[in-house]
Amino acid sequence: MKPRPTRWVYGPGRICMTGYGTYAASVGIGHSKRRRRSFKTLAEAKAWIMAGRPTTKPLDQLMLEDAMRARETLPDTVTLEEAARFWASAHEGVALTPLGEAVDRYRRDVEPLLRARTFRTYGYALRDLLAHLGADRVVSDLRPDDIEGAIAGKTPHGRNGCIRAYSAFFNWCKARGISSSNPAGALKRARIPRAVPGVLTPDEGRRLLSVASGKWPDTVAYFALGMFAGLRPEEAMRVRPSVVRNGYIVLDGSITKTADARNVPMRENLVAWLAAYPIPDRGFSEKRVKAVRRAFGRAPQDVARHSYATYLYELTADAARCAASMGHVGTEVFFKHYRALAAPGSGSEWFNIKPPSG
DSSP, X not given: OOOXXXXXXXXXXXXXXOTXXXXXXXXXXXXXXXXXXXXXXXXXXXXXXXXXXXXXXXXXXXXXXXXXXXXXXXXXXXXXXXXXXXHHHHTTTOOOOBHHXXXXXXXXXXXXXXXXXXXXXXHHHHHHHHHHHOTTSBGGGOOHXXXXXXXXXXXXXXXXXXXXXXHHHHHHHHHTTSOSSOGGGGSOOOOOOOOOOOOOOHHHHHHHHHHHHHHOGGGHHHHHHHHHHOOOHHHHHHOOXXXXXXXXXXXXXXXXXXXOOEEEEOOHHHHHHHHHSOOOTTXXXXXXXXXHHHHHSOOOTXXXXXXXXXXXXXXXXXXXXXXXXXXXXXXXXXXXXXXXXXXXXXXXXXXXXXXXXX
């Protein structure tokens, strides 16, 4: 039996069957350059090649069938020519770039700009998008329904994470003329009920620092920075002794989550803790920090930061000041995610937690 061909010369162009079961068509545009595009069917590939030049040849059977399917899809008042002109207008000035190629370029461009964890997370989401749509799909042809299909069945957190990753990718495509729109921007994010943030009581705060000082003294400063300066866990892991300057914790863009610098004023009890348990020159050991959390029994990663926000607001009643010290622009995020209710006077008690004297 004669093997099925995988490459054809068709009119002024060429067609190649890809490993994804699609058809890659190309036509010469002069100066040894070719224009390329991928299609789901052989008929679409042939029609695209022949549309690029006038012809008096009759349409072959596959092209006629393709035209009939297109006619059935369109309203009776719209002609095939009008549909073709609309498509050409919508794609004017937009490069016909396959999704796989665009993803590769995007990853090379943003890898130096994103934190390693964010880059990995975006990479997983884009891998799923490629698996669902195929590497040969043209980016400028993608619509919200295509993206919706790629995230169907994911958990609410997974859905929102994918939308965030895809929006970043398609905005990058828009900036480079690969796409004229961001199809992920039209998708609705899942509503995730927010639980009241967990905070430590002042007695629990004392016990956490006592456990740290007894088990791994070189982790005490890590917990103190979260409890009394509101540093994020990843920010605290990146600090070194040089951040302590003139009564402030000075955080530059290499430390903060948002890459925006901020200065956090040191309260009296934090000064005392860092004097008794200085920040290690080499930084903190994540393994030892986790060991302290396990030994304490109730210390999720963000509990120290949540506690700081809650007790600082109870102490000062100044939301703008609290939000600024935590690195937020405005107070919306502060009220939505970080502040829990605290008993009157507990703020003063929290910021009077000090290391044992002597």
